[in-house]
Amino acid sequence: xxxxMELKDVTVKRRGKAILGPIDLNLGATGIxxxxxxxxxxxxxxxxxxxxxxxxxxxxxxxxxxxxxARQGQAYVFQSPIMLRRTVRQNLAYPLQLVGVSKSxxxxxxxxxxxxxxxxxxxxxxxxxxxxxxxxxLALGRALIRDPDVLFLDEPCANLDGRxxxxxxxxxxxxHASGTRIxxxxxxxxxxxxxxxxxxxxxxxxxHEQGDAMGFFANPKTVEAQSFLKGxxxx
Amino acid sequence: xxxxxxxxxxxxRLIFALDADxxxxxxxxxxxxxxxxxxxxxxxxxxxxxxxxxxFRYRRATIATLNALMGLPPVVVGLIVYLLLSxxxxxxxLGLLFTPTAMIIAQVIIITPLIAxxxxxxxxxxxxxxxxxxxxxxxxxxxxxxxxxxxxxxxLLTAALAGFGRAIGEVGAIMxxxxxxxxxxxxxTTAIALETGKGDFELALGLGFVLIxxxxxVNFAIHALTKTEREGRW
Numbered sequence: 278x279x280x281x282m283e284l285k286d287v288t289v290k291r292r293g294k295a296i297l298g299p300i301d302l303n304l305g306a307t308g309i310x311x312x313x314x315x316x317x318x319x320x321x322x323x324x325x326x327x328x329x330x331x332x333x334x335x336x337x338x339x340x341x342x343x344x345x346x347a348r349q350g351q352a353y354v355f356q357s358p359i360m361l362r363r364t365v366r367q368n369l370a371y372p373l374q375l376v377g378v379s380k381s382x383x384x385x386x387x388x389x390x391x392x393x394x395x396x397x398x399x400x401x402x403x404x405x406x407x408x409x410x411x412x413x414x415l416a417l418g419r420a421l422i423r424d425p426d427v428l429f430l431d432e433p434c435a436n437l438d439g440r441x442x443x444x445x446x447x448x449x450x451x452x453h454a455s456g457t458r459i460x461x462x463x464x465x466x467x468x469x470x471x472x473x474x475x476x477x478x479x480x481x482x483x484x485h486e487q488g489d490a491m492g493f494f495a496n497p498k499t500v501e502a503q504s505f506l507k508g509x510x511x512x
Numbered sequence: 513x514x515x516x517x518x519x520x521x522x523x524x525r526l527i528f529a530l531d532a533d534x535x536x537x538x539x540x541x542x543x544x545x546x547x548x549x550x551x552x553x554x555x556x557x558x559x560x561x562x563x564x565x566x567x568f569r570y571r572r573a574t575i576a577t578l579n580a581l582m583g584l585p586p587v588v589v590g591l592i593v594y595l596l597l598s599x600x601x602x603x604x605x606l607g608l609l610f611t612p613t614a615m616i617i618a619q620v621i622i623i624t625p626l627i628a629x630x631x632x633x634x635x636x637x638x639x640x641x642x643x644x645x646x647x648x649x650x651x652x653x654x655x656x657x658x659x660x661x662x663x664x665x666x667x668l669l670t671a672a673l674a675g676f677g678r679a680i681g682e683v684g685a686i687m688x689x690x691x692x693x694x695x696x697x698x699x700x701t702t703a704i705a706l707e708t709g710k711g712d713f714e715l716a717l718g719l720g721f722v723l724i725x726x727x728x729x730v731n732f733a734i735h736a737l738t739k740t741e742r743e744g745r746w
Contacts, residue, residue, distance in 0.1 A: 355644060359641065375650075
């Protein structure tokens with residue numbers, strides 16, 4: 278069951294300086310939300326705040342259920358995939374082992390997911406030694422194997438080739454179709470157009486615009502968003 | 513130089529003749545040092561990993577103390593354990609002084625900080641690599657420690673072998689708490705010290721080479737069992 282999220286007056290400070298916020302943000306229970314903005318806008322910090330792994334200095338986050346339960350239904354894919362020093366099979370199995378899924382069930386799900394992410398032939402290869410695209414697909418498979426309610430992705434397609442990007446986008450659309458709420462940061466405006474149902478535009482730690490994707494791309498309301506879409510460098 | 517050759521020949525003679533005394537003290541050396549290693553590892557591996565992943569008030573002081581304790585003088589450890597286990601000491605009633613158990617206790621005290629310190633350093637690097645993933649997966653501290661120990665087992669093997677090397681070659685503490693009693697607490701190192709004192713350098717050297725061979729054999733055996741380097745770097 279996907280869940281809504283609400284941030285109220287949230288600020289994140291490091292060494293006394295605000296790197297995010299104050300922001301108010303409401304995210305509905307369904308859809309694909311893309312967080313966009315230039316480097317240093319605070320996209321990753323916002324994603325980590327939403328996931329609950331970044332402490333907020335001020336403000337509150339409401340996941341519509343207790344934080345511990347909400348976290349169990351969330352998964353996160355990092356820009357640089359973190360591979361356990363284990364085989365592909367063991368990497369896929371790891372999140373299931375953590376929650377005490379039976380061995381036979383783990384084997385079934387791992388085999389099925391390995392096929393879905395195109396790593397069926399690589400199950401016994403050491404995960405740290407597979408290619409960058411394969412690592413990101415494995416990271417995505419490892420995140421989705423527990424059927425999360427909400428999936429956070431931090432620029433999952435950065436530095437990947439076209440084939441890998443298409444494969445990952447297909448997996449994301451499949452996950453979305455099966456009910457997973459997706460919140461993702463990206464630099465790639467074309468990808469944002471392809472996938473997003475909602476856009477959050479961040480600049481200098483503040484939300485400058487939030488709305489449905491088609492409306493945002495057709496008619497950006499703020500000058501900053503218009504400049505960003507034109508490809509201007511924003512300071 | 514002649515004495516070294518004579519020592520090597522003596523070592524071969526002792527080994528191939530399967531000298532009963534040699535077998536006994538070799539097995540006792542192994543029993544004491546491997547038991548100490550297992551107990552110390554059970555304490556030090558989780559503790560070193562726990563320090564690597566937890567932030568607490570006196571963490572830096574704890575790490576500095578742990579590093580300092582790596583250089584614990586064995587003779588002092590032996591003396592303290594002796595006082596604790598002697599008839600008038602707090603644990604005298606257990607009757608452990610001059611037994612292999614007392615030697616194991618002393619060796620555990622000596623090698624635990626060494627293993628814990630090397631473990632902490634290895635796990636600190638692995639924790640930096642895994643931190644975001646394990647936090648994001650909502651893992652408990654216990655799950656984090658188990659994951660790090662399992663995935664860092666090759667580095668931890670080095671820590672354990674360093675501990676074993678220190679234990680098997682240790683003489684000061686076990687001489688004090690064991691007493692070097694024939695057929696009871698004599699091990700290779702205390703036998704070497706005894707033979708050197710008696711002036712029988714040939715036998716002392718022979719025992720020394722047996723000790724070196726034993727240490728190498730245990731290292732090779734552990735490497736072979738754990739397939740270190742066979743699967744390459746992760």
